[in-house]
Amino acid sequence: MVKRTVFLLSLASTLSVSPLSMSNSYATPEIPSVETIKVADSFNFANVHRRAAELATQPFKEDTSAALPDYLVNLGYDQYRDLRFRTDKSLWLKDKLPFIARFFHRGFLYNKQVKINIVDEGIISPLEYSRDLFTFGKTELPSDMPATLGFAGFQLFYPLINDENFNEFASFVGASYFRAVGKNQHWGLSARGLAINTGNNEEFPYFSEFWLEKPNKDATSITVYALLESKSVTGAYRFTLSPSIDTVISVKASIFPREKVAKLGISPLTSMFYHGENTDRFQDDFRPEVHDSDGLLMANGSGEWIWRPLNNPQDLRINSFSDDNPRGFGLMQRDRDFNNYQDLESFYHQRPSAWIEPIGQWGKGVVQLVEIPTDAERNDNIVLFWVPEKPIEKGDEVTFEYRIRFMSDDEQLQSGGRVISTRIGRGGSDSLNEKQRKFVIEFSGNALENLPIDTVLDGVVSSTKGKIINKVVQKNPFTKGYRLFFELEVADQDPVELRAFLKRGNDVLTETWSYQWNPTKK
Incomplete structure (x- = not known):
């Protein structure tokens, strides 16, 4: 399980700092470089591709040339938070470009050295570490830290809110983790470069080197290249x-x-789900819900939209959704109502959703959801990824392209009705009846809001076992959608897979709600 503090602490501290004004003085010299290397052709993806291919023919060798001194390894959480890059040293600040970059210091749990290069019109300039690039607050560190120390990662800034200030919108730090936010979003879930054997002896590849391409004065995007390494892959x-x-x-x-x-x-x-509206065991927490994401959304190759509410199970749970050329999938934060979180510090209602859109044909495989038990919100316990049907062998090359959209409203992705809540409680009239549970699912969206008020809809519910009883569909005037509720009778203790959607005649009006119910592991 990934500790959220490992990947959040520097980012969270940034949010409390006023954004850097674009009108600041540009007299401060730019970050020094060790050397410049002119490449034969313009630097591009092919250069990194060749490097990765060459390294794959060699055994993995951990870089021990830049071992982290003990006084940095032994830093505590609060001490590491004091290590901040100086805003007046931001890369490209003096050039008055729309993007700037700052860098993370090594220390605490960020022990690997990440090499960082700047690419400017075919010239590669490796960045040199200097103690003068950082402030250290109350954390006391030697004045003669080695010049070979390097960096742990970097942050990117852009004027998201207005033209006068830079706002952090992306960060690459720790293993192959990276994250981003859009306008008025707060830091939440993360993406990764690659996942290997997640759920069973997981291996964590890491980005060992980056190349940041200098943008022009009118740029609205920025390009970053990265080299990934691990024991198993490059x-x-x-x-x-x-x-x-x-x-x-x-x-x-x-x-x-x-x-x-x-x-x-x-x-x-990678995300976090501690508890939510579908959690039916007691949580000793003043906040009704605590999560970065509340569901898996998937558009499969056949055109079906599937919604799977997330859960915090009592045992490790891995679910696979077979598909052929998926249209998209992601982890969504649909609930945007502050009243359902009551958190004035974490702003869970403003955490971004992340939607993966494959480019090209990905073929057959599975979208795999891993849910890990957690007893606190500090742990990232949700992982989602695509697994190709065919395992990759030594000597293979796997190339793929996709887009990640960090968004606030996933309703723009589809025109049909969608699930906005899932609630579970005791079924029947016997308060001690554990073999009968009631499920209440709220569907909403334009496809449902615009229906005549007297429209009658049918709820289609199926289960892998047990018996569905007392099924009812009602118009909900408060959500302007429809409520489906039903009860499930089960005779044993095995997990049950449930599916449900709404239709009118032969027309399917909503996405498919998909849920795993475990009678004993709630």
Whole structure:
């Protein structure tokens, strides 16, 4: 399980700092470089591709040339938060470009050195670490830290809110993790470059080197290249980041296995679900809901839209959704009502959703959802990714492209009705009856709101076992949608897969609600 503090602490601290004004003085010199290297042709994805392919023919070798000193390894959480990049040293600040970059210091749990290069018209300039690039607050560190220390990652800024201020919109730090936000969104779920064997002896590849392409003065997007490494694979990546109301990251990647990989997770997302409206066991928390995402949304190759509410199970739960050339999938934060969270610090109602849109034909495979038990919101316990049907072997090359949209409203993705809540409670009239449960599902959306008030809809409900009884569909004037409720009778303790949707005649009006009910592991 991934500790959220590992990937959130620097980002969270940034939110409390006023955005850097674009009208600040530009007299501060830019970050120094060790050397400049002129490449034969303009630097592009092919350069990183060749590097990754060459490394895949060699055994994995951990870089020990830049070992982290003990005084940085032993930093505590609060001490590390004091290590901040100086805003007046921001990359490209003096050039008055629409994008600037700042860098993360190594220390605490960020122990790997990440090499960072700047690409400017075919010239590669590796960045040199300097203690003078950072402030350290109350954390006392030696004045002679080695110049070879390097960085842990970087942040990107763009004037999202207005033209006068820079706002952080993306960050790459820790293993192959990266994240982004759009306008008026707060930091939430993360993406990853790659997932390997998640749920069983997981391996965490990491970005060992980045190349940041200098944007021009009119740029609305920025390109970043990355080299990924691990014991099992190498990889070449190109990220094109376009910040806006919805920030979109276009990803191209080529993966080269050093050995056979049993389960390769492509386009992985990582999030947190502690408890929500569908949690039917007691939570000792003043907040009604605590989660970064509340459901999996999927548009499969046959055109069906599926909604799977997330859960915090008592045992590890892995569910696979078979598909052929998926149209899209992602982790959504649909509930945008502050009253359902009551959190004045975390702003869960403003956490972004992330939608993966494959580019090209991905073929057969599964969308896999991993739900890990957690007893606190500090842990990322939800993982989602695509697994190709065929395992990759040594000597193969897997290339894929996709877009990630960090968004606030997923209703724009589809025109049909969608699930806005799932609630579960005791069924029947016997308060001790554990074999009968009631499910209440709210559907809403333009497809339902515009129906005549006397329209009669049918709820189609199916289960892998047990018996569905007392099914009712009602118009809900408060949501302007429809409510479906039914009861499930079960005779044993095995999990039950449930599906439901609304239709009028032969016309399906909503996405398909999909849920796993475990009578003993609620």
